[in-house]
Amino acid sequence: MKKLIFLVLIIICSCKSKNEQKESHNSITLEGLKSRIDSLFNTRINANEPGAALLVSYDGEMLIGKGYGLRNMETKEPITKSTNMRMGSVSKQFTDLSLLTLVDKGLLSLNDTVYKFWPYEVFKNITVTQLINHTSGIADYEAAFMNDWDRTKVVENKDVLAWLETNPAPRFKPGEKWEYSNTAYIVLAQLTEKLSRKDFAEYAKEAVFDKAGMKNTNFYSLAHPIAIKERAFCYEKDSLGQWEQIDGFFMNGVLGDGAVYTNLIDYFTYDQALRNHSIVSEKLHQLLFEPSSMALPKKATYPYGFLKSKEEHYAMGWFVTEDIAFHTGSWNGTRTIVVRDKERPLTLTIFMNSAEAETRTFLMEHTYNLVDSYLNSK
Numbered sequence: 001m002k003k004l005i006f007l008v009l010i011i012i013c014s015c016k017s018k019n020e021q022k023e024s025h026n027s028i029t030l031e032g033l034k035s036r037i038d039s040l041f042n043t044r045i046n047a048n049e050p051g052a053a054l055l056v057s058y059d060g061e062m063l064i065g066k067g068y069g070l071r072n073m074e075t076k077e078p079i080t081k082s083t084n085m086r087m088g089s090v091s092k093q094f095t096d097l098s099l100l101t102l103v104d105k106g107l108l109s110l111n112d113t114v115y116k117f118w119p120y121e122v123f124k125n126i127t128v129t130q131l132i133n134h135t136s137g138i139a140d141y142e143a144a145f146m147n148d149w150d151r152t153k154v155v156e157n158k159d160v161l162a163w164l165e166t167n168p169a170p171r172f173k174p175g176e177k178w179e180y181s182n183t184a185y186i187v188l189a190q191l192t193e194k195l196s197r198k199d200f201a202e203y204a205k206e207a208v209f210d211k212a213g214m215k216n217t218n219f220y221s222l223a224h225p226i227a228i229k230e231r232a233f234c235y236e237k238d239s240l241g242q243w244e245q246i247d248g249f250f251m252n253g254v255l256g257d258g259a260v261y262t263n264l265i266d267y268f269t270y271d272q273a274l275r276n277h278s279i280v281s282e283k284l285h286q287l288l289f290e291p292s293s294m295a296l297p298k299k300a301t302y303p304y305g306f307l308k309s310k311e312e313h314y315a316m317g318w319f320v321t322e323d324i325a326f327h328t329g330s331w332n333g334t335r336t337i338v339v340r341d342k343e344r345p346l347t348l349t350i351f352m353n354s355a356e357a358e359t360r361t362f363l364m365e366h367t368y369n370l371v372d373s374y375l376n377s378k
Contacts, residue, residue: 054363058371059345066081079232086232087261100284139183201219217261222249234331235355288315
């Protein structure tokens with residue numbers, strides 16, 4: 001009997017030891033991933049300079065949420081997962097969602113022409129969908145305002161709309177081809193404001209950010225500034241190679257094509273809301289990542305290896321391939337990217353408060369490969 005009890009104890013201890021080894025192996029594997037990620041980011045980001053925030057989310061869990069470098073070079077405050085950073089064009093997905101809530105309310109259709117809401121010659125034959133997917137051909141406001149605007153005044157959406165009323169020449173006929181357009185997204189923001197009868201930033205906060213659980217996320221206009229909690233300031237190097245804060249740029253008053261400030265915690269919460277289809281109707285959630293443009297010209301986006309040279313289209317605030325949805329953001333002192341796997345519950349983001357585009361590309365390329373290898377090993 002004693003021998004039998006002893007044998008049972010040996011078997012139990014053996015099973016326990018194997019389980020502990022398995023748990024230890026999994027833990028080391030995740031810690032190994034974190035260590036490799038740290039080494040990667042530390043090769044490109046100086047702890048005493050502007051930096052980046054990284055999110056790696058998988059199957060409803062934040063595997064990595066970490067900051068590198070400084071959010072404020074004057075106070076030496078570091079970037080953390082709660083640091084609010086300027087998104088650049090990653091903001092476009094939130095502009096689309098704000099407008100789509102009005103589609104759910106029956107206030108407009110995606111097939112409506114913009115001329116229906118503003119009878120300007122420039123809007124004839126341009127549909128809401130063509131604004132969303134960058135096939136409208138509408139004129140480029142940035143070039144016009146860079147050349148002809150009094151830079152002592154902050155440009156606002158209403159100024160862009162007034163300029164469009166003068167009927168600036170289009171880039172091409174609506175629907176003729178694809179060309180990325182920031183002007184289109186300012187018009188979408190103004191249309192949301194017109195139909196909701198609320199300030200665009202306030203409506204986006206109420207209808208999208210609050211609904212998605214994004215407690216500290218906002219559209220920010222330099223013309224009507226609000227306090228941004230744990231704000232990361234934007235930096236670029238001057239002619240002498242010194243970092244210079246550039247948040248006072250005269251076109252930082254426009255909303256819709258950019259201007260969202262968010263953090264890793266909020267973006268993770270938002271990503272889960274997207275995956276749970278809890279922001280707009282089920283029908284519209286299904287359309288968010290469906291191609292709505294013709295195929296994009298080759299080299300229209302950055303040559304990331306994980307895109308696998310597949311055909312790219314534009315959806316609703318997202319570039320999409322067969323298995324990946326992504327978007328980059330580039331503005332003064334800002335470089336961002338979000339990558340969403342359409343076949344696995346994986347999301348990666350890198351938010352930077354500097355204009356180092358090559359660094360963004362390098363970091364995301366290698367981060368994706370490291371995370372992909374980690375997941376495949378499991």
